[in-house]
Every structure is written in C-alpha cells, then in structure tokens.
Amino acid sequence: MVWWSILLWALLKLVIAFLFIFITALILIWMLRKIMGHMQYRRGPRHHGPHGIWQTVFDTIKLLGKEDIIPSGVDRWTFIWAPMIIFVPSLMAFVFLPFAEKIVATNIEISLFFILAIMGLSIIALLMAGWGSNNKYALLGGVRSAAQMMSYEIPMLISAMGVVMMSGSMNLSEIVRAQQHIWYIVPQLVGFFIFGCASLAEINSTPFDIPEAESEIVSGFNVEYSGFRFAAFFLAEFVNLFIVCALAALLFLGGWLPFTNPVYGTIFFLAKTYVLIFAVMWVKSTFPRFRIDQFMNFGWKVLLPLSLANLFVTGVIVLMVDKFRGV
Amino acid sequence: MYEENEILLDDLPKDYMEVNFGPHHPSTHGVFRFIAKIDGERIIDIDPVIGYLHRGIEKIAENRTYMQFKPLVDRLDYTGALNNELCYCLAVEKLMDIEAPPRAQAIRVICAELNRIAAHLIFFGAMGLETGAFTPLLFGFLDRETILNIFEIMAGGRLTFNYITIGGVREDIPPAVRTYFDKFKKEFPVKLKRYEELITGNEIFIKRLKNVGILKKEDLFNWGASGPVLRGSGVKFDIRKVEPYSGYEKYDFDIPVGTNGDVYDRYLVRMEEIKQSMRIVAQALDNLPSGDFTAKVPRVIKPPEGEVYVRNEGTKGEVGFYIVSKGDKNPYRLKIRTPSFSHINMLNFAASGNYIADAIVILGSFDTVMGSCDR
Numbered sequence: 231m232v233w234w235s236i237l238l239w240a241l242l243k244l245v246i247a248f249l250f251i252f253i254t255a256l257i258l259i260w261m262l263r264k265i266m267g268h269m270q271y272r273r274g275p276r277h278h279g280p281h282g283i284w285q286t287v288f289d290t291i292k293l294l295g296k297e298d299i300i301p302s303g304v305d306r307w308t309f310i311w312a313p314m315i316i317f318v319p320s321l322m323a324f325v326f327l328p329f330a331e332k333i334v335a336t337n338i339e340i341s342l343f344f345i346l347a348i349m350g351l352s353i354i355a356l357l358m359a360g361w362g363s364n365n366k367y368a369l370l371g372g373v374r375s376a377a378q379m380m381s382y383e384i385p386m387l388i389s390a391m392g393v394v395m396m397s398g399s400m401n402l403s404e405i406v407r408a409q410q411h412i413w414y415i416v417p418q419l420v421g422f423f424i425f426g427c428a429s430l431a432e433i434n435s436t437p438f439d440i441p442e443a444e445s446e447i448v449s450g451f452n453v454e455y456s457g458f459r460f461a462a463f464f465l466a467e468f469v470n471l472f473i474v475c476a477l478a479a480l481l482f483l484g485g486w487l488p489f490t491n492p493v494y495g496t497i498f499f500l501a502k503t504y505v506l507i508f509a510v511m512w513v514k515s516t517f518p519r520f521r522i523d524q525f526m527n528f529g530w531k532v533l534l535p536l537s538l539a540n541l542f543v544t545g546v547i548v549l550m551v552d553k554f555r556g557v
Numbered sequence: 558m559y560e561e562n563e564i565l566l567d568d569l570p571k572d573y574m575e576v577n578f579g580p581h582h583p584s585t586h587g588v589f590r591f592i593a594k595i596d597g598e599r600i601i602d603i604d605p606v607i608g609y610l611h612r613g614i615e616k617i618a619e620n621r622t623y624m625q626f627k628p629l630v631d632r633l634d635y636t637g638a639l640n641n642e643l644c645y646c647l648a649v650e651k652l653m654d655i656e657a658p659p660r661a662q663a664i665r666v667i668c669a670e671l672n673r674i675a676a677h678l679i680f681f682g683a684m685g686l687e688t689g690a691f692t693p694l695l696f697g698f699l700d701r702e703t704i705l706n707i708f709e710i711m712a713g714g715r716l717t718f719n720y721i722t723i724g725g726v727r728e729d730i731p732p733a734v735r736t737y738f739d740k741f742k743k744e745f746p747v748k749l750k751r752y753e754e755l756i757t758g759n760e761i762f763i764k765r766l767k768n769v770g771i772l773k774k775e776d777l778f779n780w781g782a783s784g785p786v787l788r789g790s791g792v793k794f795d796i797r798k799v800e801p802y803s804g805y806e807k808y809d810f811d812i813p814v815g816t817n818g819d820v821y822d823r824y825l826v827r828m829e830e831i832k833q834s835m836r837i838v839a840q841a842l843d844n845l846p847s848g849d850f851t852a853k854v855p856r857v858i859k860p861p862e863g864e865v866y867v868r869n870e871g872t873k874g875e876v877g878f879y880i881v882s883k884g885d886k887n888p889y890r891l892k893i894r895t896p897s898f899s900h901i902n903m904l905n906f907a908a909s910g911n912y913i914a915d916a917i918v919i920l921g922s923f924d925t926v927m928g929s930c931d932r
Contacts, residue, residue: 270695366576370598370913436689437761445584445687446914516755518762519689521914522598 243335247324251469258468258507259286265508266515290465296457301364304454308362313455313462316355319348320469327476328403330486330495340400345477346387349432352470353379356441356451359463363454371450374522375441378431381526382438385533386428392421392544393481406485413484420540422482424533429474431529433467435510437517440525475506573601580609584687584917587927591904598912603905607898610931618891623649623723623858626888631717633895634929636676637872639668641929642721647802648867648878649723652860659846661725662804667734667841668711668720669803669869670834675704676872677827677834680924684824685756687921688765696752700745707737723858725851738842742835753828766821770907770919773818780906781899784874785826786923790818796870803869807844808837820922827924859886873897873924897923897930 260275260283267274275282300309326341328334338344353376360372394400396417397408415422431438442450452463479485479502486495520528579590588609594602614633618626630645631638643665650657657665678697685693705715710733712720720727756762772782774790787794795812797805813829815822862884868877874896881890900923908916 266691270692271699272695366574370576439689443689443914445689446917448583515692517690518685518756518759518765519914520761521765521912523912524764 247321247335251321251324252465254472255465255468256286256290258471259289259464261507262468262511262514265511269512269515290461293461293464294458298458299456301454303364305362305364308358309454310459312355312359312362313459313466315358316352316466317462317469319351319355320466320473322348323473326402327473328406328480328485329499330492331403331490333492333496334403337401337403341402342390342394342400342405342477342481345402345473346383346390349470349473350379350383352466355466359455360451363451365454367447367449368451368453370447371441371443371453374447375434375451377522378434378438378441378525378529381529382428382431382533385424385529385537386432388534388537388541389418389421389424389428390481392418392540395541395544395548402480402485406480406487409484409487413482413487415482418482418540418544420536421544422478424537424540425478425481427528427533429478430510430513431525433470433474435471436514437520438525439519440522443519471507471510472503475510476503478506479503572596579606584683584921586683586920586925589901589920589925589927589930593913593916595913598914600909600911600913600916602909603916605901605904607901607927608931610927612932614932615891615893618888620887622886623860623888626891627722628717628719631719632928633893633932634676634871634873634876634897634926635716636679636926637672638717639665639672639721640869640871641876642718643669643803644867644869644871644876645878646721646723647869648865648880649858649860651867652863652865652880652882653723653854653858655724655852655854657725657803657852658849659804660729660848661850661852663841663845664726664730664850665721665803666805666808667730667838668708668718668726670837670841671704671707673834673872674831674838675701676924677831678704680827680921681752681831683924684918684921685762687917688762690756690759690762693752693756696748696755700748703737703741703745707734707741710734710737722851722854724854725849727851729850730845735842738838742839745835746832749828749831757825757828763821765914765918766824766922767819768817769820769911769915770922771817771819772903772907776906777818777903780903782874782903783896783899784870784872785823785830786874786896786900788812789815789823789826789922791816796868796875800868802867805837808840810834810837820918823922857886859884868894871896873926873929874900876929893929893932895929895932897925897927901925901930 264274264281275285278284278288300306323345325335326338326345328337356375357372360368360375393405393414396414397405399405399408434441442452452460455463479499483502486499489495489498573594573596576593576595577590578593579585580588585591590606590609592604592606593600614629617629627642627645630641633641678701682694682697685691708718709715710731712718712727714720772786772790774792777787777790777792783794791814793812793814798812810833813826813833815826860882862882864879864881866877866879868875875894876896877894879892879894880888883889903923904920908919911919
C-alpha cells in the first residue's frame with residue numbers, strides 16, 4: 231500500500247469512529263431521558279421526531295451554538311484542555327473494541343489491558359477540570375472523582391483478570407471466542423458483580439455519582455463549564471457508559487456469540503450492550519447515592535477482598551482443570 | 558459514628574476551606590444560604606445566613622386590617638398555607654370571642670390535614686433528591702397534584718388559598734370533594750406503599766439516613782424544636798392532641814414517634830403522619846356536620862383591646878400567632894412564631910462534624926421553608 235492510502239484509511243476510520251461515538255452518545259442521552267421519564271410517570275421528550283428522537287440532536291446543536299464563557303480567574307490552560315482531553319480515552323478505547331468476528335479497528339494482543347489502562351486516563355481530565363475551574367465545588371468534585379476512580383480501578387481490573395485467566399488471552403476477540411461453550415457470567419458471576427459495581431463507579435453513575443452529587447456540590451467538576459465544553463463532558467460521560475457496558479458484554483456475556491456472521495454478530499453484540507445500558511439507566515433512576523466514606527468502605531473493604539478472593543479461586547480452579555487435562 | 562464526630566470537633570484543624578452554599582443551591586430549600594467551614598469532606602462549622610426572603614410580613618400586618626392581612630399568611634409556609642391561615646383565624650377569633658360553627662370546623666380540619674399530606678409529600682420527594690434519587694421527587698409531586706386538584710375545586714387556588722376566613726370558611730365544601738377524595742383514598746395507599754418500597758427500604762437510603770444527625774430530647778427542648786423533628790426524637794408532643802383546636806379532639810388518630818432521633822426517624826414519622834392525616838380527613842368527611850359554614854362576623858373586624866397567643870400544629874411544627882390589639886382595625890403588633898426559624902438555628906449544632914452529604918440530609922430532615930423562616 232502506498233503511504234496516502236494508509237493515511238486515507240486512518241482518516242476514514244477516525245471519521246467513522248467519531249460519527250459512531252457521537253451518534254451513540256446522542257442515542258444514549260435520548261434513551262436515558264425516555265427511560266427515566268417513563269419510570270417517573272412522565273413521557274420524556276416527544277416533540278421533535280418520533281418519540282422525540284431528534285431532541286438530543288437539537289440540544290447538542292444548541293449547546294454548540296452557545297457563547298463560550300471562560301470565567302475570570304480560571305487556570306486557562308487546564309480549563310480549556312480538560313474537555314478535550316476527556317474525549318481522548320473514550321475515542322481510543324473504541325479503536326480496540328471488537329464488534330463482531332473480525333470487525334475491529336485495530337486488533338492487538340493486549341486490547342483488554344489497553345482499554346482498561348486508557349479508561350483510567352479520563353481521571354486526569356476530571357482533575358484538570360476540577361482544579362482549573364477555580365471553584366470550590368468543582369475542586370471537591372475533581373478530588374472526589376480522583377479518589378473514586380483510584381479505589382475502584384483496582385477491583386475492576388482484578389475482576390477482569392478472572393476472565394483473562396479463564397480464556398488465557400488479553401485479546402478481546404480471543405476472550406469472546408473462548409466463551410463458545412459457556413458465557414463467563416456463569417463461572418465468573420462474582421467477577422461480573424464486581425466489574426458492574428466498579429464500572430458504575432468508573433463512569434460516575436448512580437449510586438456512585440459522588441463526584442457530581444447534584445444536591446451537595448451542585449454538579450461537581452463541570453459547574454463552571456457551559457456551551458460546547460459542557461457538551462464535551464456530557465457526551466463523554468455517555469460514551470464511557472457505552473464502552474463500559476460493551477466491555478462487560480464482551481467479557482461476561484459472550485460478545486457477538488452465538489453468531490459469527492459479522493452483521494448478526496454486530497447486532498447481537500449491540501443488543502447485549504444496550505440491555506446492560508438499560509440496566510444502568512434503571513439503577514440511575516431508582517437508586518440514591520452513597521456517602522463518600524460508605525463508598526470508600528465499599529470499595530476497599532468489600533469489593534477489593536472479594537475480587538482478590540475471586541481471582542484466587544479462579545486461579546486454583548484453572549490450574550486444577552489444566553492438571554486434570556494434563557496440559 | 559456520632560462519637561467519632563465529637564472527637565473530631567475537639568481538635569479543630571487550623572487550615573480549613575470555606576465553602577458557600579446557597580442562596581440558590583439546589584438543596585437549600587429555597588433561598589437559604591450557609592457558609593460551611595470544611596476540612597476535607599467534614600464540616601467543622603456552619604454559619605447560616607437567612608433573610609433572603611424577608612418581606613416584612615409582621616410589619617405589614619400593622620398597616621393592614623385583619624381581613625387584608627390574611628392573604629399574606631398563606632405566603633409564610635407556602636407548602637402548608639391552610640395551616641397558617643387556620644392558626645391566624647383562630648387567633649383573631651379568640652381575640653374577638655367568636656367560635657366557628659361545627660361544619661366550618663370540620664372543613665378546616667379537612668383542609669389542614671390535606672395540606673399536611675401535600676407538604677409531607679414534598680418532603681418525601683426532597684428527601685429522595687437530597688440522597689441522590691430523583692424519582693421520589695416526581696412521585697411526591699404527582700400525588701400532591703391530586704390534592705391540589707381537590708383544593709382547586711374547594712378553594713379555587715392551588716398554592717395560596719385565602720379560604721379559611723375569620724369565623725369559618727369562605728365557601729361551603731362542594732360535594733365533588735367527596736368523590737375526588739374517595740378516589741384519592743382508594744389509590745393513594747397503594748401508591749404510597751409502592752413509593753416506600755422504592756425508597757424507604759432501600760439499603761443505601763437507610764445507610765445514608767440511619768444514625769445521621771442524632772438529636773437528643775433535651776437539646777431539642779433547648780432549641781425550641783417542634784413538630785416532626787421533635788417527635789422523631791421520641792417526644793410525643795402534638796398540639797392537635799395537647800391543645801386540641803378546631804375540633805381535633807373528635808377525631809381518632811395516632812401520633813407517630815421515633816426512637817433514635819436520627820434523620821431516618823424524622824423521615825418515618827412524616828411518612829406515618831401522611832397515613833394518619835388520611836384517617837383524619839376520611840373521618841371528617843364521613844361525619845361532616847350540617848349547618849352554617851361561617852359564624853356571624855361583624856362587617857368590620859375590630860377586636861377589643863387585648864393580646865393573644867394561639868398556636869397550632871403546622872406542617873413543619875408549631876406555628877404561633879401573637880397578636881396585640883389596641884381595639885383598632887389593624888393589629889397593633891403581630892408576631893409570628895414559625896418552626897422553620899427554630900430548626901434552622903439548630904443546623905450548626907446538628908450538622909457540624911458530619912460529612913457535607915450528611916449536612917444536606919440533616920437540613921432536609923428539618924424540612925424548612927424559607928418563606929416561614931424569613932417572613
């Protein structure tokens with residue numbers, strides 16, 4: 231291949247990824263508003279398009295068209311860059327997400343490891359936003375989110391390791407292929423539970439939405455943001471929701487299985503992901519929020535030991551099975 | 558938990574951060590502002606700043622006739638407007654030695670109790686919101702809507718009514734109220750049960766509320782607390798039972814009390830009061846006496862010289878009107894005692910040493926309304 235075709239391919243992939251991310255985020259926001267609405271005896275948006283499907287599109291256009299306000303006294307550099315940086319991890323994670331057999335932008339051997347590592351980077355953006363805003367609520371929110379992510383990243387990683395042990399690979403496509411006989415949610419039920427809790431915390435969703443606790447610190451790290459900068463935070467939150475749910479679907483629900491056909495596979499994978507997203511939104515509209523100390527206790531005293539125990543048991547069983555088979 | 562906080566209060570850290578909450582903070586219930594000194598996530602001191610909704614109602618009263626002043630009473634505690642009206646009218650009636658006819662008294666009880674349910678439903682929603690659950694708010698307001706519809710056919714208004722007048726009520730109760738209430742009575746307990754399943758038994762909700770903001774009886778007496786806050790700490794004090802007014806002695810209802818005195822008890826007391834209020838309204842509607850809906854009241858209200866203090870059980874606690882009359886058309890001096898003011902005073906005492914999230918929940922458990930605090 232000549233150099234320009236490689237470049238063109240890369241650009242095309244980027245555009246497709248961007249479009250996909252953008253549309254996914256818009257759909258998710260609309261979905262949340264609809265689901266929450268119906269759970270609260272409301273109807274949600276319903277004026278623009280069928281069931282108000284265009285509402286979020288117009289909302290985004292409105293946000294993009296707003297005046298760009300940079301409050302005086304902010305740390306300009308961090309303030310301006312934080313909303314851009316928050317998109318980077320989400321965008322990069324998409325590169326390694328396989329949608330079906332062979333439908334993956336870049337297939338590397340450690341894609342799971344890479345996604346989890348990259349996801350942890352979004353904390354930097356939140357801290358930057360919290361620090362740069364020159365606002366005490368924002369600072370509290372940023373610090374809270376830093377503490378939260380740090381303490382929940384570990385159980386999340388360890389719970390994912392159980393799956394890695396069973397499949398013997400860090401490649402997401404391989405992990406899915408290894409689930410041909412049984413989805414890992416059955417042997418790794420505890421791991422699924424830990425992964426679910428930790429990822430809820432990772433994406434700042436209820437009941438772990440402590441960094442943006444509306445009733446306490448108003449909106450946390452993004453209080454000072456408006457217009458398209460706010461839109462960036464808002465969209466990134468939903469993109470992360472999608473990524474986390476997609477990851478859970480790949481690791482525990484067998485991804486595109488039982489279909490290997492790319493079209494059916496993609497549809498099935500997305501369906502599984504959206505079921506998980508629905509569950510998250512369900513939790514979002516019914517659960518209250520933890521207090522910070524209870525939340526930390528839960529992370530360090532419940533989830534972490536549980537995930538370590540899960541890892542240990544999985545390791546022992548995997549070893550015994552291997553011995554038994556004589557590998 | 559509580560002891561731990563007290564130890565922390567002994568050695569105050571020297572470097573703390575001052576954070577301003579309000580007056581337009583989402584969970585300060587109106588325009589209340591407090592300046593909190595925080596050390597990390599802990600609050601070490603709260604300085605409440607009130608007066609953002611001060612309208613000088615007590616002073617206005619001196620320049621208005623008794624009838625002209627009555628609409629302003631609605632604006633004190635706007636979630637429980639009819640309870641305020643009832644208290645004011647009882648005070649003026651006592652001054653003039655008038656007694657409302659039995660039918661008017663029963664209608665007043667119906668109004669007051671329905672309004673209590675409406676106010677407690679707001680509390681239910683706000684409590685959910687304060688702990689981070691958004692859905693209870695909408696559920697609470699949805700059922701409040703039904704009550705407001707009843708008020709609408711009864712009094713014409715939905716928030717401020719001007720319905721209870723000196724000597725009785727403004728209009729007779731329309732028969733439609735009966736059908737509306739019967740429908741409400743049938744549907745509401747089912748819904749209430751569903752709401753409680755949603756939030757009251759929720760593990761996280763209980764964790765957030767239990768053993769938070771424990772207030773002892775003696776402290777509450779010193780701070781002048783009343784209403785559900787007092788009852789939450791196990792004091793069986795309800796003015797409807799202690800000094801029955803407007804014929805409350807005729808109705809059969811219980812006073813729920815808490816045991817622990819924490820936020821969860823205050824919440825449970827209010828939820829139980831909703832059920833008790835339903836009972837009272839049902840009894841009052843069943844045994845509605847016939848007769849006049851208003852007593853004979855002179856056209857110009859000119860109470861004789863004297864002073865009077867009348868209190869009743871408002872939706873948030875003890876509402877009291879102290880009126881000094883010099884035999885004029887206007888009150889010479891009018892002083893209003895409102896529960897929200899006393900409860901906001903307690904905020905620093907109850908909340909400092911706790912987490913920020915707890916302070917918000919504790920403030921929510923007092924269920925203050927700034928309209929009645931600032932007057």
